[in-house]
Amino acid sequence: MVVIRLSRGGSKGRPFFSIVVADKRVRRDGRFIERIGFYNPGAVEGEEGLRIASDRLTHWIGVGAQPSPTVERLVRQAAKAAPAAA
Numbered sequence: 122m123v124v125i126r127l128s129r130g131g132s133k134g135r136p137f138f139s140i141v142v143a144d145k146r147v148r149r150d151g152r153f154i155e156r157i158g159f160y161n162p163g164a165v166e167g168e169e170g171l172r173i174a175s176d177r178l179t180h181w182i183g184v185g186a187q188p189s190p191t192v193e194r195l196v197r198q199a200a201k202a203a204p205a206a207a
Contacts, residue, residue, distance in 0.1 A: 125188040137161050142181050160195055173199050
């Protein structure tokens with residue numbers, strides 16, 4: 122099964138996550154099919170903390186990829202923030 126999940130990067134105490142499309146059997150930070158965004162929980166004022174390529178997200182969900190619960194929460198958060206930015 123193909124899943125949309127977070128892949129951790131950054132250093133100890135300063136996490137940075139990529140939103141990736143990967144095979145469920147591959148380890149969390151291992152090989153992935155496509156990187157469709159990022160999430161930076163430590164972003165300070167003026168920095169972009171979340172970016173998701175919505176066209177690629179809808180494509181992958183359309184072909185059967187399952188988003189993780191955390192990615193679903195981040196997608197809702199991005200959708201809520203998008204009208205405020207527009």
